[in-house]
Amino acid sequence: MDTVTLVVDAANVVGSVPDGWWRDRRGAAERLRDRLVPVAADGVPGVPGPLDVVLVVEGRARGVESLPGVRVDSAPGSGDDRIVEVVASLAGPVVVVTADRELRARVTALGARTLGPRTVRP
Numbered sequence: 001m002d003t004v005t006l007v008v009d010a011a012n013v014v015g016s017v018p019d020g021w022w023r024d025r026r027g028a029a030e031r032l033r034d035r036l037v038p039v040a041a042d043g044v045p046g047v048p049g050p051l052d053v054v055l056v057v058e059g060r061a062r063g064v065e066s067l068p069g070v071r072v073d074s075a076p077g078s079g080d081d082r083i084v085e086v087v088a089s090l091a092g093p094v095v096v097v098t099a100d101r102e103l104r105a106r107v108t109a110l111g112a113r114t115l116g117p118r119t120v121r122p
Contacts (some may be wrong), residue, residue: 002092003006006044006051006111008036008120009098011079016099018118029061033070036120044119047095056083080106085112087112 014021014028021028036053043049043070053070058079066072075082080103087094087107094112098104104114 003050004043004093004095005043005054006039006047007054007056007083007086007088007090007094007096007107008032009079009096009100009103010055010057010104011059012098013117013121014061015066016121020050021086025060026062026064029055029057029064029072032121033064033067033072036070037067039120040101044115047115054086056086058082073075083107 002032006113010029010032013063014032021101025037030058033055036055040051040053041049043051054073056073056075056079060073064072071088075097082104084106087110094116096107099116108114
C-alpha cells in the first residue's frame with residue numbers, strides 16, 4: 001500500500017487559533033512543524049501512519065527548516081497555488097489539511113481528500 005502524503009496549509013492551520021501567531025509568523029510555523037513530527041509517525045484520525053508530511057509555508061514564514069518526518073516547502077508566492085502544485089505532482093494518496101473552501105475544491109478536483117485544521121492542531 002502506498003504511503004499517504006499529508007499536505008498541511010500552514011497559514012490556514014496556524015490562523016485557525018487566535019493565539020498571537022500574527023506577532024511571529026515564522027515562530028508559529030516552526031511550532032506547527034514541531035507538532036507534525038509525531039503525526040508523521042503516528043498518523044491522524046482516519047489516516048494511520050506513517051505518513052509523508054509536507055508543510056507548505058508562505059510570506060513571513062518562509063525559510064522554516066525541514067525536520068526528519070516533516071518536509072517544509074516555502075511557497076514562492078501564493079501558498080494555495082503551491083499546495084495545488086504539490087498535490088498535482090504527487091503519486092499515491094494525498095490528504096490536504098486546510099479549512100479554505102476554495103483550496104479544498106481545487107485539491108479534491110485533483111483526487112486529494114481534505115481534513116480540517118483541528119486534525120493537526122488542538
